[in-house]
Structure formats: C-alpha cells, structure tokens
Amino acid sequence: MKPGYIVAGALALGAAIAAYQFTTFGSADAQTAPAAGAALVQVVVPETLSPVAQIGKTGFDAICAACHGQNAAGRNGMGPPLIHKIYEPSHHGDESFQLAVQRGVRAHHWTFGNMPPVEGLTRADVVAIVGYVREMQRANGIN
Structure with missing residues (x-):
C-alpha cells in the first residue's frame, strides 16, 4: 500500500x-x-404502558425525574439518561437499579457525579420503576 x-x-x-x-x-x-437541565436524548414514548409500568411511571416522575429527566431522557448537568444502551438489561440488570437506590452509585459511566441512596422507596417501588424504564427502553430499541 x-x-x-x-x-x-x-x-x-x-x-x-x-x-x-x-x-x-x-x-x-x-x-x-443544551441548557442546564435540558433533556439529553430524544425519547419515543409508547402509546400504552402495562399496569406495572404505569405505577412505575408515577414513582419515577415523583422521585427519579428530578435528575434522570422526564421519560428518563436525562438532564444536562444533573443526571444521565436511562434510555441509553449503557442501561440495557445485559449491562445493568434490574438488581443494579435496586442497589443504586439502596446504596447509591459511584460515578463510573458519566461525569454527573455520584448518585446518593434514595430514601423512602421499597423494593416493590423499584420493581415498578424498573418496569417503566424497561418498557421505555424497549420502545426506543434498547433490549
């Protein structure tokens, strides 16, 4: 050559x-x-959610969206999008969400800083929230 x-x-x-x-x-x-707090990814919202995901969306909107954004699209300068291939089930299984809520997370994929533990959520709450996140991921081609 x-x-x-x-x-x-x-x-x-x-x-x-x-x-x-x-x-x-x-x-x-x-x-x-992007402006501070702006969504980091575009998200396709499914027309319908399962009953568990509907409950999970309520919990997500009340607790998680402050950092992870509406529809889990992330927030510039605040928290990563969960509608991202990094959080696909084969890389971050459902139990990793449980542990993140219980123990917090040291920053390792993003530069948003550490995630503190989240008070007041039960395992069942997190199961429903993860159900919502997984349905949103599937609607966006993340399996």
Whole structure:
C-alpha cells in the first residue's frame, strides 16, 4: 500500500470522527450547548404502558425525574439518561437499579457525579420503576 493512501485514509477517518462528535455532542459554542437541565436524548414514548409500568411511571416522575429527566431522557448537568444502551438489561440488570437506590452509585459511566441512596422507596417501588424504564427502553430499541 502506498504511503499517500495511508495518510489520506487516516485524515478521512479523523474527519469522520470529528464530524460524528460534532453532530452527536454539539459544538463547543455555548449557544448550541443544551441548557442546564435540558433533556439529553430524544425519547419515543409508547402509546400504552402495562399496569406495572404505569405505577412505575408515577414513582419515577415523583422521585427519579428530578435528575434522570422526564421519560428518563436525562438532564444536562444533573443526571444521565436511562434510555441509553449503557442501561440495557445485559449491562445493568434490574438488581443494579435496586442497589443504586439502596446504596447509591459511584460515578463510573458519566461525569454527573455520584448518585446518593434514595430514601423512602421499597423494593416493590423499584420493581415498578424498573418496569417503566424497561418498557421505555424497549420502545426506543434498547433490549
């Protein structure tokens, strides 16, 4: 392979990565950055939810949405979106949500800081909330 092709290929790859980062994360220009507290991802909301997920949505809206945003879309500067492949069941199983509520979570995937334990939620509450999150994930192609 000629050296010129290697350099051209590397430049094209670098340009593609830069374009992807710009379109995915926005420019460094403060005018295009999402406002503090703004949703971090677009979420498709299913037309109907199961009875358990309806109960879970009520709990989520009351407790979790303050940080994780409406419909689990995350909030800029506050908390990550749960409608994200990082939280798919094969990576973060349902029990990881139980433990997060009981013990809190050290920041490890995102730069939002640590999540403190959440007082006042029972295991059954968290089961319903996870049911809601999982239905929302499936509606958004996260299985």
